[in-house]
Amino acid sequence: xxxxxxxxxxxxxxxxxxxxxxxxxxxxxxxxxxxxxxxxxxxxxxxxxxxxxxxxxxxxxxxxxxxxxxxxxxxxxxxxxxxxxxxxxxxxxxxxxxxxxxxxxxxxxxxxxxxxxxxxxxxxxxxxxxxxxxxxxxxxxxxxxxxxxxxxxxxxxxxxxxxxxxxxxxxxxxxxxxxxxxxxxxxxxxxxxxxxxxxxxxxxxxxxxxxxxxxxxxxxxxxxxxxxxxxxxxxxxxxxxxxxxxxxxxxxxxxxxxxxxxxxxxxxxxxxxxxxxxxxxxxxxxxxxxxxxxxxxxxxxxxxxxxxxxxxxxxxxxxxxxxxxxxxxxxxxxxxxxxxxxxxxxxxxxxxxxxxxxxxxxxxxxxxxxxxxxxxxxxxxxxxxxxxxxxxxxxxxxxxxxxxxxxxxxxxxxxxxxxxxxxxxxxxxxxxxxxxxxxxxxxxxxxxxxxxxxxxxxxxxxxxxxxxx
Numbered sequence: 001x002x003x004x005x006x007x008x009x010x011x012x013x014x015x016x017x018x019x020x021x022x023x024x025x026x027x028x029x030x031x032x033x034x035x036x037x038x039x040x041x042x043x044x045x046x047x048x049x050x051x052x053x054x055x056x057x058x059x060x061x062x063x064x065x066x067x068x069x070x071x072x073x074x075x076x077x078x079x080x081x082x083x084x085x086x087x088x089x090x091x092x093x094x095x096x097x098x099x100x101x102x103x104x105x106x107x108x109x110x111x112x113x114x115x116x117x118x119x120x121x122x123x124x125x126x127x128x129x130x131x132x133x134x135x136x137x138x139x140x141x142x143x144x145x146x147x148x149x150x151x152x153x154x155x156x157x158x159x160x161x162x163x164x165x166x167x168x169x170x171x172x173x174x175x176x177x178x179x180x181x182x183x184x185x186x187x188x189x190x191x192x193x194x195x196x197x198x199x200x201x202x203x204x205x206x207x208x209x210x211x212x213x214x215x216x217x218x219x220x221x222x223x224x225x226x227x228x229x230x231x232x233x234x235x236x237x238x239x240x241x242x243x244x245x246x247x248x249x250x251x252x253x254x255x256x257x258x259x260x261x262x263x264x265x266x267x268x269x270x271x272x273x274x275x276x277x278x279x280x281x282x283x284x285x286x287x288x289x290x291x292x293x294x295x296x297x298x299x300x301x302x303x304x305x306x307x308x309x310x311x312x313x314x315x316x317x318x319x320x321x322x323x324x325x326x327x328x329x330x331x332x333x334x335x336x337x338x339x340x341x342x343x344x345x346x347x348x349x350x351x352x353x354x355x356x357x358x359x360x361x362x363x364x365x366x367x368x369x370x371x372x373x374x375x376x377x378x379x380x381x382x383x384x385x386x387x388x389x390x391x392x393x394x395x396x397x398x399x400x401x402x403x404x405x406x407x408x409x410x411x412x413x414x415x416x417x418x419x420x421x422x423x424x425x426x427x428x429x430x431x432x433x434x435x436x437x438x439x440x441x442x443x444x445x446x447x448x449x450x451x452x453x454x455x456x457x458x459x460x461x462x463x464x465x466x467x468x469x
Contacts, residue, residue, distance in 0.1 A: 090144045094247075099135045106130075110141040116152050120166055123175040124157065128164050140247055158243060160250070182241045182249060184459035188451045193232040193259075197224065200234055204454070209251040210238045215299050216386055217257060217281060219335075220289045221266050225302050232261035237447060239459055254281075255462075256443050269440060273432045286428035286436055292359070293419040294385065297337045297367065298392070298403050301326035322413035323366070323406035330371055330401045332392040336383040337365045337407075337419075345379055351404070352396025355389055363419065364411075368404040369395050442466035 093110040103121035108114065133139075143155040152173075155166040158180060166175045191204040197218075201211040214236060218224060237256040240248045258267045267284050279288040305325035340359035347353050351368035355377075358364045371393025383389060394401045407419040428436055446465050451457070457465075 090142060093141045095139045095141060097130070097133055097135055097137045097139055101130065101135075103130055106139055107141070110143075112143070112152065113150070116150070120152060120155065120173050120175075123166060123173040124164055127175050127177050128159070128162070132161065133159060138249075140243070140245075158247075158249075180249075181244055184239055184252065185242050185456045186237060186239050186255065186459055186462040187456045188447065188453065189234075189236045190453045191234045193228060193230060193234060193261075195230075197228055197234070204234075206236065207238075207240065207248060207251050210236070210240075210254065212299075213238070213251065213254050214257055217254060217268050217289060218259065218266065219294050219296050219299065219386075220291055221268075221283075221295065222259070222264070223295050224299070225296070227264060228259065229261040229263055232259055232264075234259055235447060237443075239462075256447060269436075269443060271436055271439060273428055273436065275429070275432075279426045282428065282436065284440055286433050288426040290385065290426070292338050292363070293365075293407070293416075294335060294337045296326070297335045297365070297405055298326050298328055298332060299335070301328040301332065301392075301403065303327075304400075304402055323368075323404050324416050326392075326403045326405065327400065328392045328402060330392060330394070332403075333388045334367055334370065334390045334392060334403055336385055336387045336389050337405075338363070338385050340365075340383060342377060342379055342381045342383060342389070345373055345377065348396065350397045352398060353390070353393060354396075357383060357389070362410055364408040366404075366406040366408065368406075369393055369398045369402060371395065371401075439466065 091111060095106050095109045097106070103124050104117050107117035107121055112120065137160055140158040141155065142158075144153045145151070146153050151168050152166070153168050157164045157166070160180075162180045163178045164175050165178055166173055168174075187207075187210075189204045189206055191200040193200045197215070198211070201214070206214075215224065222228065235256070235258040236254065238254045239252040241250045241252060242248055253270055254268070255270050256268070258265075260266075268281050268289055269284070270280055271282050272280060273282075279290055281289045283289060303324055304327035305321055336357060338357075338359045340357040342355060343358045343364070344354070344356040351366075353370040353373065354366060354368040355370070355373065356364060356366045367390060369392075370390040373390045374388050377383070377389060392401055392403050398404075405416060406413050407416045408414070409419070443466055446462070450465060
């Protein structure tokens with residue numbers, strides 16, 4: 001009977017299924033818990049990868065493999081994601097022109113890859129040549145890059161005198177020159193001196209070139225190391241040239257500057273008066289700020305040794321120190337204290353590299369321990385007051401970098417402070433004085449009443465405000 005049952009194919013199939021079911025049950029009981037744990041961990045991992053956003057899972061299944069990787073990198077905040085975000089938006093870069101720069105090197109400095117930089121520079125060089133600009137000039141570059149094909153779709157390069165527009169069309173970069181639209185504006189800035197004028201200017205974000213011009217103006221009337229006091233109020237009005245994006249292309253003039261403290265109140269006005277002999281800046285009383293001698297022939301230096309008898313740091317005996325020593329860093333610019341002619345430009349054992357300038361039949365000045373002389377100068381060269389003639393050094397009998405400065409009167413060294421007390425070279429005439437006083441009153445009213453701190457208006461509106469045509 002058993003043989004008869006086994007010979008039936010249906011019975012055989014039933015037995016096979018029964019045995020398979022029993023084996024499956026034993027396998028699930030043995031390994032089922034482990035599989036359940038693994039499945040739960042996998043589910044948690046996927047959930048964390050997509051920031052608990054279920055829809056992301058469905059969206060990613062519709063993306064290509066490359067697109068899926070990009071999507072995942074953006075979600076997880078990887079470094080590649082940052083690059084993608086930056087490359088997909090427009091970039092704005094300012095590059096300072098250096099000696100030997102080419103258009104291609106400027107573009108590379110602005111973050112353009114070598115391939116695009118080569119082709120773009122080739123097209124730009126056909127319409128604009130960099131030799132029109134001097135080193136140190138700023139070049140403003142804006143561009144829009146397409147990530148997919150690594151193509152710069154649009155680019156604008158702004159120079160001092162014009163701008164160049166670059167477009168990608170028919171697989172080629174094409175450039176054309178556009179006139180640069182600049183507007184003259186007037187900037188008003190105020191600040192309080194805490195540690196130094198430099199820190200104050202930096203805090204109020206004053207343009208570096210405007211600050212340099214400010215120092216030059218104040219150097220005629222102030223000892224910038226000893227007569228700038230803590231708590232002094234600084235007011236500055238200067239004009240700049242800006243493009244349509246608000247970037248400063250050049251600083252033009254200081255129009256008004258004031259440094260007010262309990263000890264000093266120095267106010268300077270730019271004023272074009274007839275028959276002024278080239279003088280453009282005046283104090284409130286109509287006296288030209290330009291005196292026969294600068295108070296300090298070096299910017300931002302500290303007086304390390306005064307005029308008079310002292311113990312010589314090298315020879316170790318008491319002797320007369322016939323000048324002023326200004327401690328400063330190597331290669332700090334040295335300025336001519338007054339108009340004159342260079343009589344001596346030489347090197348000596350004690351003075352090191354030095355220059356002697358003759359100003360008239362009575363006065364001469366001497367500048368010693370220089371590191372080097374200004375280019376293009378020599379005996380017989382004419383110099384203007386404030387012009388750079390050399391750079392601070394440590395040559396000759398010197399223990400530290402500094403400028404040794406002397407003033408000679410009829411061939412004898414005198415205290416440089418006495419030279420600063422010589423009367424003004426120029427005073428406004430009575431007819432000019434009346435209009436100047438009216439101008440001063442208008443500027444004061446505009447700065448103190450009408451204009452807010454760090455505001456800017458067009459130069460045209462400012463001239464109307466102060467009643468100047």
